[in-house]
Amino acid sequence: MFFLDIQFLDGFNGVVQIDGDKWREQRRFSLHVLRDFGVGRALMEDKIMHEVDILIKHLTTLDSQPTGMTQPIAVCVGNIINNMLFGKTFEHTDEKFLKMQKMLDKQSQIVLNPIMGLYILAPWTTQVPGINWYWNELIEIRDTLWGILAEQILEHKKNFSPFVEPTDFTYAYLNEIYDRKHNDKGMGFFDEKQLQMLLLDLFFAGMETTVTTAKWGILQIMTHPEAAKKAQDELDALPERIVLADKSRLTYVNALINEIQRTANILPINLLRAVAEDIEIDGYHFPAGSMVLPQISITMNDPENFEEPEKFLPERFIDENNNLKKAEALVPFSLGKRQCLGESLARAELFLIFANLLRNFDFVCPDTANPPSLQRVYGLTVSPKPYLCIVKKRVI
Numbered sequence: 260m261f262f263l264d265i266q267f268l269d270g271f272n273g274v275v276q277i278d279g280d281k282w283r284e285q286r287r288f289s290l291h292v293l294r295d296f297g298v299g300r301a302l303m304e305d306k307i308m309h310e311v312d313i314l315i316k317h318l319t320t321l322d323s324q325p326t327g328m329t330q331p332i333a334v335c336v337g338n339i340i341n342n343m344l345f346g347k348t349f350e351h352t353d354e355k356f357l358k359m360q361k362m363l364d365k366q367s368q369i370v371l372n373p374i375m376g377l378y379i380l381a382p383w384t385t386q387v388p389g390i391n392w393y394w395n396e397l398i399e400i401r402d403t404l405w406g407i408l409a410e411q412i413l414e415h416k417k418n419f420s421p422f423v424e425p426t427d428f429t430y431a432y433l434n435e436i437y438d439r440k441h442n443d444k445g446m447g448f449f450d451e452k453q454l455q456m457l458l459l460d461l462f463f464a465g466m467e468t469t470v471t472t473a474k475w476g477i478l479q480i481m482t483h484p485e486a487a488k489k490a491q492d493e494l495d496a497l498p499e500r501i502v503l504a505d506k507s508r509l510t511y512v513n514a515l516i517n518e519i520q521r522t523a524n525i526l527p528i529n530l531l532r533a534v535a536e537d538i539e540i541d542g543y544h545f546p547a548g549s550m551v552l553p554q555i556s557i558t559m560n561d562p563e564n565f566e567e568p569e570k571f572l573p574e575r576f577i578d579e580n581n582n583l584k585k586a587e588a589l590v591p592f593s594l595g596k597r598q599c600l601g602e603s604l605a606r607a608e609l610f611l612i613f614a615n616l617l618r619n620f621d622f623v624c625p626d627t628a629n630p631p632s633l634q635r636v637y638g639l640t641v642s643p644k645p646y647l648c649i650v651k652k653r654v655i
């Protein structure tokens with residue numbers, strides 16, 4: 260996103276890479292709209308459950324054939340965010356979506372390639388044949404993603420009416436622009452370029468993180484059948500379709516999801532941030548504007564917080580009375596003002612996806628003698644290596 264933004268727009272846009280008044284205004288607006296569309300309420304739950312039901316149907320048709328989990332999970336999570344941003348969803352077999360998903364994965368890998376350092380320090384190298392190979396790939400990805408977003412905005416502009424209640428994020432943003440323009444409210448930082456980058460930020464931040472966490476989750480469930488069994492015992496006491504209202508009764512399932520997020524630790528070095536004003540910490544002086552990488556996620560692997568942190572142990576989050584323990588060192592969504600904007604959406608998605616998948620299926624290694632690797636692959640987020648899984652419908 261960083262590369263897409265600085266290279267192709269006039270200055271910084273979106274919400275992830277900006278700060279100051281613009282960030283405050285755009286973040287507040289985004290949170291407000293997500294809330295209006297039901298994030299944190301029943302409306303959001305319906306949208307998520309609609310996609311979870313389709314995912315369950317799709318996995319049932321696989322008939323226990325070994326399968327990769329990326330595509331089905333990506334379509335489910337992608338449709339939830341797409342629905343909120345554009346009012347659109349894809350079929351599980353949609354080629355266009357598959358292509359887009361592959362491109363996002365590729366982009367995530369390319370931007371961490373060491374050659375990116377060279378492109379930043381010496382931008383002229385992006386024009387040198389032989390050296391600019393990765394750069395050209397990035398440009399191709401950018402053009403395709405940009406095209407998809409532009410198409411969506413254009414379609415929304417054609418159908419936009421200020422007298423109709425917005426049904427998705429894009430309409431809500433166009434409505435805000437209209438309202439400001441026609442009611443003398445001042446435009447602030449609202450314009451179409453900003454909308455385009457904001458949509459990309461929300462789509463990418465909302466999709467990549469949740470899909471990667473879910474991929475780790477299925478892998479951990481598959482390689483820790485005893486943990487899966489405990490969660491299923493708890494789930495089997497409830498009706499077949501698990502909803503958010505069940506969350507507080509499912510101690511083990513919550514602990515399992517906590518442990519999945521702790522061990523996945525998908526953004527271990529967090530995002531690059533700038534210090535807002537001069538500050539002194541532990542005798543170190545940080546002048547305003549210093550760039551910092553707050554590596555708070557280190558707490559998730561600190562033995563002082565989590566005994567034997569290398570072990571996968573959902574029980575560590577459960578106290579002697581079978582209640583979920585408060586775990587302040589568990590910070591997958593970061594902390595403070597820049598804390599994840601989509602946290603409540605992500606938490607609801609992870610709970611409904613894992614609880615309903617475990618209720619309906621067993622996830623089995625195709626070759627138990629050679630379980631899949633837990634090796635960490637570094638990109639914009641840290642993913643597991645691709646793996647296959649047998650998804651067996653449970654008979655309860």
Ligand code: HEM
Nearest residue numbers: 274275464465468469472530591592593597599600601605
């Ligand atoms: C399991 C899923 C997710 C994880 C682990 C996660 C994690 C994070 C983390 C660690 C940050 C950086 C915070 C910082 O700079 O200190 C962040 C920021 C952000 N996340 Fe998430 N996130 C997830 C899901 C989502 C979803 C579903 C959305 C979409 C609605 C989203 C939107 C954002 C945005 C827009 C930011 C930038 C916020 C800002 O700069 O003000 N995230 N997320």
